[in-house]
Amino acid sequence: MLVTTDYTKKKTVLIATVIKQKINKQYKEEIYELNSLAETLGAIVIKKFIQKIKYKNPKTFIGKGKIEEIKSFIIVNNIKLVIFNDNLSPSQFKNIEKILTSEVVDRTKVILDIFSKRANTSYAKAQIKLAQYKYALSKLPKLWTHLEKQRGGIGFRGPGESEIETDRRNIRKSIKKLNQKIKLIDKQMNTQRKHRKNIIRISLVGYTNVGKSTLMNILSKAKVYIENKFFSTVDTTVRQITIKKQRFILSDTVGFINNLPAQLIDSFKSTLSEIKESDLLIHVIDLTKHNFIKDITYVENILLEIGIKKNIIIKVFNKIDILSELNPKPSIRNKKYINNILFISALQKEYIKFLKEKIYAFTKHINKKTNEIRIF
Numbered sequence: 001m002l003v004t005t006d007y008t009k010k011k012t013v014l015i016a017t018v019i020k021q022k023i024n025k026q027y028k029e030e031i032y033e034l035n036s037l038a039e040t041l042g043a044i045v046i047k048k049f050i051q052k053i054k055y056k057n058p059k060t061f062i063g064k065g066k067i068e069e070i071k072s073f074i075i076v077n078n079i080k081l082v083i084f085n086d087n088l089s090p091s092q093f094k095n096i097e098k099i100l101t102s103e104v105v106d107r108t109k110v111i112l113d114i115f116s117k118r119a120n121t122s123y124a125k126a127q128i129k130l131a132q133y134k135y136a137l138s139k140l141p142k143l144w145t146h147l148e149k150q151r152g153g154i155g156f157r158g159p160g161e162s163e164i165e166t167d168r169r170n171i172r173k174s175i176k177k178l179n180q181k182i183k184l185i186d187k188q189m190n191t192q193r194k195h196r197k198n199i200i201r202i203s204l205v206g207y208t209n210v211g212k213s214t215l216m217n218i219l220s221k222a223k224v225y226i227e228n229k230f231f232s233t234v235d236t237t238v239r240q241i242t243i244k245k246q247r248f249i250l251s252d253t254v255g256f257i258n259n260l261p262a263q264l265i266d267s268f269k270s271t272l273s274e275i276k277e278s279d280l281l282i283h284v285i286d287l288t289k290h291n292f293i294k295d296i297t298y299v300e301n302i303l304l305e306i307g308i309k310k311n312i313i314i315k316v317f318n319k320i321d322i323l324s325e326l327n328p329k330p331s332i333r334n335k336k337y338i339n340n341i342l343f344i345s346a347l348q349k350e351y352i353k354f355l356k357e358k359i360y361a362f363t364k365h366i367n368k369k370t371n372e373i374r375i376f
Ligand SMILES: Nc1nc2c(ncn2[C@@H]2O[C@H](COP(=O)(O)OP(=O)(O)OP(=O)(O)O)[C@@H](O)[C@H]2O)c(=O)[nH]1
Pocket: 206, 207, 208, 209, 210, 211, 212, 213, 214, 215, 225, 226, 227, 228, 229, 230, 231, 232, 233, 234, 254, 255, 256, 318, 319, 320, 321, 322, 344, 345, 346, 347, 348
């Protein structure tokens, strides 16, 4: 029943909008991210359209002139897929697809499709399916549009109210079943967690593609999948590690990205609770991204939202090997051991020793019984 979009080798255009009054660098970063997300799924991005808008057109989101320009480009270049950076309403989807005679998806759908492809464990699979169903529910006529296409192409009579209602009922039933399944797995996982409640727990958190899994593999000798793409790992991996004879549980968690779909955050609540129950969070940051400060704020805001206290977070600036090649900054390198900030290269295994020492020093003061940090 869920519609899957085929991105592989499809000639694609991206569309992003910028509110006229608020032109800043952010949209450039977002369109770069959208490009990477599309390519992660195998799409071939031919062109990016960026439109400055004063207000959102209720019918087609972007202006009439722009959509005509995109239409000509699509016809001339045989484009098969259009990806919007903004979230579209069901009627906007329908109107735009009708004009462009091409499949249209939005950023949320792309992120959900990547997650769905990458999930391995039945837990992650169920969480993502739940997010997909919630998304489908909010775009229901869009879902029908696809069925309509299968039946006979764009432009056919719209769905009857009763058909939409049946779809809605079926999706709600599936959501209920998935919620039950997730609850059951949560219960099992809670029991597992209770077994290790006397061991100090550490989670690797951070934006996507910053090197969390690379660091996980180095610290724990795990074999977590690593790739220079967004959301290489969406399953949580847990390993036991030992530093100076002290045992720890280390978890590699799902990465964050700007405008993470609300449905996903909602479905991943239990994964976030894994983070919540940690004694120490290692916030991995890609120091080579020019806007890494923005990533830090974004991740920290989510962490604060779920109730994490700042004093249990260590910031680890990763990929200093590239930084030193491109732009040697000895002053930064020298700061590798100040307060709760460290500079490392997970790939080149540089300064991992300092990180281990930092972890040990930090957790030495945790009294597992009360779960409190005595000295900090
Ligand atoms: N140059 C350099 N590259 C690194 C370093 N650490 C990781 N990488 C690369 O960064 C990319 C992403 O690494 P991952 O470990 O998969 O990142 P992640 O944070 O787990 O990413 P997601 O699971 O997608 O959220 C890979 O190509 C790694 O080889 C580093 O210290 N230096």
